[in-house]
Amino acid sequence: MRRPHIRSLAVAVAVTTTATGLAGTALAAPATGTGAGTASTSPASVVGAAVAVAFAHASATGLAPGDELHARDVLIDPEGARHVRFIRTHRGMPVLGGDMVVHLTRNLTYAGVTRAADHTVKTVATARLTARQAEQKAAAVAKGDAGGARLVVDARDGSSALAYQVRVSDSDTTESGGSRTVVIDAVTGSVRSNAPDQDEFLSPRLLDTLRRRGETISPAVGTAPRSASSIVGSSIAGSSASAVSSAAVTAGRYPATAFGTGTSLFVGKVPLVTTRTAATTYVLKDPSRWGTETRDAKGAELEVFGQGKQFTTTNDSWGNGAVSSRTTAAVDAQYGITKTLDFYKKTFGRKGIENNSKGARAMVHFGNKVGNAFWDPYCDCMLYGDGDGSVIKKPLVVLDVTGHELTHGVVDATAGLEPTRYDNLGNQYGEPGSLNESLADVFGSNVEFSANNANNPPNYLIGEKLGLSQKFLRRLDKPSLDTMERTIDYWSPAVYDTEVHAGSGVSSHAYYLLAEGSGKKTIGGVTYDSPTYDGLPVTGIGRTKATAIYYRALTRYMVSTTDFHDARVATLKAAKDLYGADSAEYKAVDRSWAAVNVTAANTPAARN
Numbered sequence: 001m002r003r004p005h006i007r008s009l010a011v012a013v014a015v016t017t018t019a020t021g022l023a024g025t026a027l028a029a030p031a032t033g034t035g036a037g038t039a040s041t042s043p044a045s046v047v048g049a050a051v052a053v054a055f056a057h058a059s060a061t062g063l064a065p066g067d068e069l070h071a072r073d074v075l076i077d078p079e080g081a082r083h084v085r086f087i088r089t090h091r092g093m094p095v096l097g098g099d100m101v102v103h104l105t106r107n108l109t110y111a112g113v114t115r116a117a118d119h120t121v122k123t124v125a126t127a128r129l130t131a132r133q134a135e136q137k138a139a140a141v142a143k144g145d146a147g148g149a150r151l152v153v154d155a156r157d158g159s160s161a162l163a164y165q166v167r168v169s170d171s172d173t174t175e176s177g178g179s180r181t182v183v184i185d186a187v188t189g190s191v192r193s194n195a196p197d198q199d200e201f202l203s204p205r206l207l208d209t210l211r212r213r214g215e216t217i218s219p220a221v222g223t224a225p226r227s228a229s230s231i232v233g234s235s236i237a238g239s240s241a242s243a244v245s246s247a248a249v250t251a252g253r254y255p256a257t258a259f260g261t262g263t264s265l266f267v268g269k270v271p272l273v274t275t276r277t278a279a280t281t282y283v284l285k286d287p288s289r290w291g292t293e294t295r296d297a298k299g300a301e302l303e304v305f306g307q308g309k310q311f312t313t314t315n316d317s318w319g320n321g322a323v324s325s326r327t328t329a330a331v332d333a334q335y336g337i338t339k340t341l342d343f344y345k346k347t348f349g350r351k352g353i354e355n356n357s358k359g360a361r362a363m364v365h366f367g368n369k370v371g372n373a374f375w376d377p378y379c380d381c382m383l384y385g386d387g388d389g390s391v392i393k394k395p396l397v398v399l400d401v402t403g404h405e406l407t408h409g410v411v412d413a414t415a416g417l418e419p420t421r422y423d424n425l426g427n428q429y430g431e432p433g434s435l436n437e438s439l440a441d442v443f444g445s446n447v448e449f450s451a452n453n454a455n456n457p458p459n460y461l462i463g464e465k466l467g468l469s470q471k472f473l474r475r476l477d478k479p480s481l482d483t484m485e486r487t488i489d490y491w492s493p494a495v496y497d498t499e500v501h502a503g504s505g506v507s508s509h510a511y512y513l514l515a516e517g518s519g520k521k522t523i524g525g526v527t528y529d530s531p532t533y534d535g536l537p538v539t540g541i542g543r544t545k546a547t548a549i550y551y552r553a554l555t556r557y558m559v560s561t562t563d564f565h566d567a568r569v570a571t572l573k574a575a576k577d578l579y580g581a582d583s584a585e586y587k588a589v590d591r592s593w594a595a596v597n598v599t600a601a602n603t604p605a606a607r608n
């Protein structure tokens with residue numbers, strides 16, 4: 001995962017007030033009259049009311065003179081509650097770690113706040129460094145080209161430090177290049193954070209482990225392809241492929257929606273919705289999913305999607321199932337992205353990664369011998385390398401990798417969970433970062449269940465197609481079966497400073513227990529045996545309900561600093577919203593966290 005501060009604020013200033021609800025709770029859904037009135041259904045009035053009550057309840061929200069709130073998201077629940085996610089500026093400067101969600105009743109009165117910990121911003125000092133000095137320091141630290149420095153208030157550690165935030169591009173500090181965001185204290189000149197911007201699927205620590213063990217990642221390529229005739233045109237319910245295509249041909253109007261077939265690297269033949277731009281020209285761009293598109297980075301480290309080369313064919317047939325065709329990896333990428341978008345849309349009514357009805361984008365063949373896949377918020381796209389030829393043998397375009405990475409994009413657009421610490425290699429540490437990795441695995445796994453492709457059977461394993469000797473990268477039922485990243489099963493105070501992929505096991509395990517329960521179980525041919533910390537059994541409530549609870553918690557009750565105990569509270573609130581405080585579902589959420597040693601009783605004292 002990565003640090004989205006700069007971009008988050010850029011988005012925030014534009015104030016997009018989109019809904020992020022479960023299916024049927026979209027912003028457009030009107031309140032059903034009685035007592036609500038039009039005021040409570042207009043996003044602008046909801047935002048205005050939320051700002052007013054947030055300042056009126058300053059002791060709870062931590063707002064101080066000089067603060068200003070900027071809405072990022074407005075959610076209107078059909079059952080009445082309204083939630084507005086804000087980022088904050090102080091005297092015009094963005095506050096890092098100043099985010100909060102203000103909760104309102106149907107009648108727009110104050111119902112509570114979920115905020116990043118203890119972030120009342122106090123009067124800040126005067127800068128001693130110039131912007132130029134901060135840029136030079138950032139360039140030296142991140143070994144690259146510094147962009148312009150801007151003043152921010154860094155409240156992430158509970159202080160109110162005046163600081164410069166600098167984006168450094170072409171950083172030499174990571175294997176795949178890319179950019180970093182450096183925060184320099186404007187008074188002392190110390191480096192407050194130096195974080196990779198890209199979100200690498202394989203962490204530097206894991207790559208090191210692979211090398212030490214002499215292991216390679218060489219995903220098994222596709223199983224027997226199904227016949228094309230059984231799948232073409234199946235991706236949009238109710239649409240007739242031939243009818244749409246022939247109508248466009250008859251009319252001679254382009255661009256037109258077309259229905260092609262891809263021959264992928266990992267999942268055999270797949271249907272692809274494409275764009276026909278001329279009688280014999282098709283582009284790998286999906287008009288039915290807001291123009292979702294995959295392009296060719298041509299072996300360069302492109303971070304600008306517009307500079308990528310479009311994939312085109314003359315017959316709407318894509319790839320050949322092998323890397324001999326440059327298009328093959330693009331088929332897997334486009335398939336994985338569209339399946340991820342479909343999961344979020346059909347399960348939660350979410351319209352795209354940022355819920356703004358914009359397509360997702362990807363570039364394959366990124367860089368020279370890059371053995372990784374990334375979510376890049378500056379590109380606003382997925383980037384896939386071709387493998388380094390030694391440790392990583394193939395492009396990482398498998399489905400759950402894409403589902404995992406795009407979920408980081410969803411988290412960036414919602415809770416914006418942030419690691420608490422970074423090392424010089426780009427490894428990340430801490431509970432909010434671990435929770436981010438966990439949610440990416442939880443929803444990435446759900447993307448597989450949603451796609452339900454016989455050539456990529458769904459399960460609670462992550463990276464099971466990567467060809468690793470342990471047969472998976474991570475797994476949700478008993479995370480400690482992973483010995484590569486040494487993922488953990490249970491919470492302890494040490495998790496606060498654990499590497500984020502290793503730490504992800506705490507909430508991934510809690511989610512699995514909530515969905516499926518403890519003990520031995522065989523699901524879809526995979527055997528699971530999920531243990532509990534206290535030795536007591538957990539009865540699952542099913543994947544559908546567990547996933548609804550986690551998504552609601554992510555979009556309404558989590559912020560950038562949410563740790564595992566906060567996540568417990570967030571999922572309990574979500575379960576209460578959806579099923580009631582006396583429900584079996586609510587009790588199961590509580591049990592699932594106790595089973596990974598996260599309880600009300602062992603909640604750490606505030607760290608700030």
Ligand SMILES: [Zn+2]
Nearest residue numbers: 001201437440
């Ligand atoms: Zn990740």
